[in-house]
Amino acid sequence: VAGGRLAAMADTSWTSPDRVQGCRPLELSSCLLEHRLFDGFPAELVWASPTSEGAIGLDAARPGALVVLLPGMPGFARMYAEFLSTLAEESGCTAVSVSWSGHHEVPPKLLDSLPATPLRLAEQARFATAAVRELRAMPGVTDLVLVGHSLGCWFLANALSTIEAESGPCEVASVHLFCPVMEAMDTCERGRRLGPLLRTFRALRVNEVVCAVARAVKSDAFAAALQFIWWIRGKSSLEQHDRLVWRRAAEHLGTAPHRVPVELGQEALEAIGPPGPWLESLRGRQGRVVLHFGKSDAWTPEEVRSRWRSADRLPEAQQYIHEMPHGIVTSRPAALSVASVLASQIREELRHVASKK
Numbered sequence: 001v002a003g004g005r006l007a008a009m010a011d012t013s014w015t016s017p018d019r020v021q022g023c024r025p026l027e028l029s030s031c032l033l034e035h036r037l038f039d040g041f042p043a044e045l046v047w048a049s050p051t052s053e054g055a056i057g058l059d060a061a062r063p064g065a066l067v068v069l070l071p072g073m074p075g076f077a078r079m080y081a082e083f084l085s086t087l088a089e090e091s092g093c094t095a096v097s098v099s100w101s102g103h104h105e106v107p108p109k110l111l112d113s114l115p116a117t118p119l120r121l122a123e124q125a126r127f128a129t130a131a132v133r134e135l136r137a138m139p140g141v142t143d144l145v146l147v148g149h150s151l152g153c154w155f156l157a158n159a160l161s162t163i164e165a166e167s168g169p170c171e172v173a174s175v176h177l178f179c180p181v182m183e184a185m186d187t188c189e190r191g192r193r194l195g196p197l198l199r200t201f202r203a204l205r206v207n208e209v210v211c212a213v214a215r216a217v218k219s220d221a222f223a224a225a226l227q228f229i230w231w232i233r234g235k236s237s238l239e240q241h242d243r244l245v246w247r248r249a250a251e252h253l254g255t256a257p258h259r260v261p262v263e264l265g266q267e268a269l270e271a272i273g274p275p276g277p278w279l280e281s282l283r284g285r286q287g288r289v290v291l292h293f294g295k296s297d298a299w300t301p302e303e304v305r306s307r308w309r310s311a312d313r314l315p316e317a318q319q320y321i322h323e324m325p326h327g328i329v330t331s332r333p334a335a336l337s338v339a340s341v342l343a344s345q346i347r348e349e350l351r352h353v354a355s356k357k
Helices: 003-010 077-091 108-113 121-136 151-167 189-203 206-216 219-232 240-255 262-271 277-283 302-309 332-356
Strands: 023-025 032-038 041-048 064-070 094-098 141-149 174-178 289-294 318-322
Touching: 032 108, 032 121, 041 077, 041 108, 041 121, 064 077, 064 121, 064 151, 064 332, 077 094, 077 240, 077 332, 094 121, 121 141, 121 151, 121 262, 141 151, 141 332, 151 174, 151 277, 174 332, 189 262, 206 240, 219 240, 240 332, 289 302, 289 332, 302 318, 318 332
Parallel strands: 064 094, 064 141, 141 174, 174 289, 289 318
Antiparallel strands: 023 032, 032 041, 041 094
């Protein structure tokens, strides 16, 4: 991205009383960071604009469609920066991702709002609902596209059903669920294997050890180590173009107050059961729900995809199979390819919505 575009986006000034430091450039990207409160919890938003013109941010009156992405583990929105930039540029929409509360840098003026212990699953769900509600009410938003990834799909669907229960219909142009992890996770082999592993990690306090190492070791070296581990697992390459996302992961582990969400992951494995009210919320908009799967994703094997096609799930939802790992952004080529496909789908969906108005 040209330096002029980044500078133009970063020159915006902000006066909202609950915004701590306005928007600032995210290193090595065309995205901007914004910190504020949602429902009393600290939030970090990563914004991507389709152009260098006009303001960007929650209170900015920027007419047009808005794409909202809720991330999967570890809930760190900065890891999706390149994905968001490509999505915004090619769809023509402003795009934003919201980190899980506490799983990000927290500015000094928001530290008093940070809970002493990481939010539990229900609290993160409440936070996600508040985020979607606030973003939905942004000035100038004409259409809303919601995107979830992995466990973020569960947060997103719960947010939709909660908002509808409290305020009536929540109009959205479309809902895209990537590698959805949304019900009884022990029904797939990966979930059954991960449960005992997370309990062991928790007992050995692996979370604290990893974060201590991240703080002590130079971020580039730690990023290289993470990349190598994921390369062994077949989820990333050793190419330089895949290094940036691991630098952001290392940054997350070294600076965020709540880092590796081992406890949250274990709670999700144990607490998420059969579909709740969120399923009816999705079924009510089946023509606008799209499911995206990774071809070799162990979290969503064919048995899971088939379940989504059954009559009691989302039989009318479109399904797409991509050449991508479960983490999507751990492979830059896959992430950019998927972002381009998603952008094309969103453009077509918005044309269809416009024709109905």
